[in-house]
Amino acid sequence: MRPLSEVFAPGAPTLPERLRTLVVSPERELEPGMTVRAAFTFRNHGGAPATGVQIRFNVPDGLVYLVGSGLLDGNELDDELGNSPLLSRAGAHVGDVLPNEERRIEIAYSVAGAIENGTTVELQAAVASFELPCVGSNVVRLVARSKPQLANALTCISIEAARDAVPGSQAQVTIRIHNAGESTARDVVVVSPIPEYTSYVAGSARVNGREIERELGASFDHVYAPVVLRSLPARASATLVYRVAIDAPLPGGTQIVARADAASQETPAFSLDPASLTVLSAPGFGDERTSFSADPAHGVRPGQRVRLTLTAFNAGSAAAQRVSARLELPEHLFVVRGAATIDGRPLRERRKDPLRFQLGPIDADQCVTLCVDCVLTSPLVDKSVVSAAAVLDWDDPPASSRRLECDVQVRSEPAFSARRNGLTRAGSAIAVPGGALEAAIVLENDGSADANDGVLRLHIEPALDDVAVFESGRRLALEGRSADSPDTVELGTLEAYETRRLTIRARVPSPFANARELRIGASLHTRELGETQLPDALWRVDSHPAFDRETSRLELGAQSVLRPNQLADVDVIVTNVGTDSAHNVSLRCYISPEARLESVDGATREKSSLLFGELAPAAHARARLGLRLLRGLAKDWPVTVDGLLTADGMLPVPLERLIIATNAEPDFSTGSFQSEPADTVDPGETVEWFLHVRNGGDGTARIAQITIVGSESLIYVPNSTTVNDVPIRDSGALPPFAGSRGIVLNDVDPGVEATIRWRSVVHNALPAGTSIAHVAHIRYDGERDDEIVSAELRIRATPIFANAIPGLPFGLDGMLGPALAARPRALSEDRFLQLPPATPVSEGNGSHPLAQLSAAPDDDVEDAPPEGFETTDATGTIVAFTPDRLGRTLRLLREARFRGLITHLFAVRAFLPEGVGDGRCSALGATRELLREELDRLFIKLRLPLYVLTARDVETPSLRTTLERLVQEAGAARGVPAEAPTAELTLRGTFDPKELRDLGERFAQAQLATALPWAALARLLPDETSACANYRALLLEALDGFEDADCNEFIDALQHRDDSRLDAALDAMVASLHSMA
């Protein structure tokens, strides 16, 4: 038997029903909340008292003891805590029950509120005592009757957004199913369609937090009426939750209604009260996607375009209607009209309110882009910020707007463009030493910002002087690193778009090297830009050496007169009056042929040129020339010295001609007159006289007449006179020196000696002691008369009585005398006088070795000219042609046919004789060469079109000098020249020497380039043939016609006067030569 404490244990089998006195009300069914009353009665049917009786009731599930309902025999058994001992494990002690004593135990239970329908509730009571084992009552079985109740107030649906019910946001639909019944609801089904304007958020469906889509096997929104719960106990709730996404966009105020139906196996479907959610929706431009920006925003330079972009993004959930934008631009930002676009499309140009733009409607999540081009004005301060603003207006809610701003950071700097800024040269590019240079500097800040701390640095040639900088007539201070080279000008601030003009002036030093470049440069230094180089201004120095005839000259030294065989000092002074050094300065000297350059001091001599080398500007060089007059000249016949000054890089400068007067005078003052015997002589003795005369002067004596007065004491030995051992015929009965003219010596050159020797016999009747002396007179040049007196010769007479003469077979009343025709004794050296040295004269320089002698005329020809040259004999000329020369001559005459008489000068040149007289004519060759040189040049010049003849083309001083010599020599020539052995054609001519001499004497007065020399030369032309004679005659006629004409008339005639007769005669002569050849 089980003790009482072990009965009614969970899982324990019920007690055997022994006492069937348990009455339960209700008897069959019970419902939740009902009170079940049980009454158990037992009786001691025994006999003995049952002691220690204990009674216990079970408490089945679903029933709850009603406190205070446990009664023993009507007495409450509950303790003070409301616990009933009837339900305790030990049961309630009811004490001893006497036999037949009956006891009644009552207890009440309350049916639990939630008890599953059909639940069986078994009630049993048990009693035990010390004496009796535990006895069970009958078991009363009650069946519970209950049902679930889903449709109640707690079963509902709700929808609510997580935050704001805005389109696009999510909302949560919550369906709460509450089983308000007493039993479990089975297979709870919920029909919950996704609300309109929403969409199901996949995987979001949960039932009591548990995902159900896996169980459903499909998405929640695709299953209609799913069973969300298999059972829902009574009094329990279940929650179905899923999330939906609110459609966007949606107009504001849109109602989202959530509906649901619920049902279970026990509960028919019923609808839950719908829940709704009002959508909060409005357009919005408040987020960052609506922006206003500038591109570029940094480093924008004035004048640069800036694109302002307003991006209006409707970040709201509703479309915005009538959206407009208005730009607020600062004063430094100008809108570019016509450049605005909306979404890339250009806008129609509006003149009114150009900064307001209608953007139109903008749907939610739509964007409109307004682009406006602006230009940043200039000038602007660097790193300044220009702010632009855009105000976006829309009308939902009314008068909504948003102001956006953007900044443009300015990058501004000054600029000095090369086109507007520069250093330009003012005036010519050629700089002259001593001249001024001027350059203009233009500084124009065409940048957009001020240039600060401007400093102008000049780059100036150090050689320039007086450098100054001016601005608006004001001289600016020049500073520099050092005091002696100021090169900096402080300019301060150069404001934007300001133009400053500076002028640089400097002076070129003098002298200065030629062709050197002078450069003035400048650079502008500013704090912002640093160094800005300006172009350089260039000049080229035009500096040349120069010589003029005033400062470069030939000067005669101490002597004013040049004498033959003497040195004359000529100073050459060369001064460079130019501005550059003269290189290779040389002076080519043209000295008359009669003078020779002997020495040069102060310069290097190279032939006839003097080399001075380099001569600095303003420097001068001096050289001293030693000129020696080579031969005697006539009085007042000057020696000319011409100088042609040359140097590199300059035109030759002819110096003023130096004319040196010459004074060549013969001098016969020194001589000796001696006799042999010298001191004493016996009467009847022969005395040989020696008269030594010498031209000790420096000029040629044209005529020297030597006369010696005869002595009465002497008897001349006929034909004993010799001159330099050449016997001279007596003049009648007189010795040749005793005639009226005496012995005439012609052309006695300086240094030439003449020794006149004759013999005489001392008169026998002279008393002893008589002195005999001769006096010789030498008259020359018509003016001077020198006297040479011989030493006295004394007569030594002694008495002689002898009459016997040895050698004679007879006596002779006389005395022995000197023998006649005795051989003259030669002069001994000691008879010569020591005379001053003279210039050696040789045949090579054209002088005659001895004075030409001519016999003095007889006394009966006293009226003859004193010169003694008068003769009627003509002098011959000859010109010989080889075949080659003849051909060239004829071709030259054919080519040299010019207008005017100039052609005939070429004819004179062609037929100039090669020989005059039977002697040598030294001037002829020089004349031919000079004529050839001059006329060849003239021939070339006449080929120039419209060439105008000048005087120097016709005759030059050197040609004049040579011609004079030729005329002199030809005038003195005699005879006929010899035949040329190799000539094929020989042309001869004759002329009257007197006529030529007459012409020669007029040379001195004739100016250059007159017809006179040519008339003289024409007389030397051949006249052997009739053609030649005719041509010469006509040519002489033509040239003599210009006797009184000056050079201008003659030159004009040479070029313009035609003479057909003369031309024809020349043609005839040429033709005849052709035929002769």
Next chain:
Amino acid sequence: MLAVTLVLVVFIVALATVGYALVRPRRKSDADLLIDEFGNLSNAERCEFIFAVATLDDPSSLRLVERALDDPCEAVALAAAHALTTAGRTAPLERFLSEHPGGRAESITASLELLA
């Protein structure tokens, strides 16, 4: 755009600088200056000049005379040829005549033969 323009400007300036450096006039020697001055003379003056400098025996004068052989004026060229012939410097003349054959050379040769 501004950068491209600047690059173009710098390029053009560089080209201009190089061009100027190539064609800028060089400094002339004294002989060249003499020749330049010679070129500015008239035909007659050039003839006279040739005759004057032909007497000088310096290299620059000789070079000038040799250059005058190619003078546009035939008379000047003839003067130079005559001057060279007279001075005995026939080598440059012969070289010139061989390098410049034609009617002008023949004319000069014939004239020189006449004046020989």
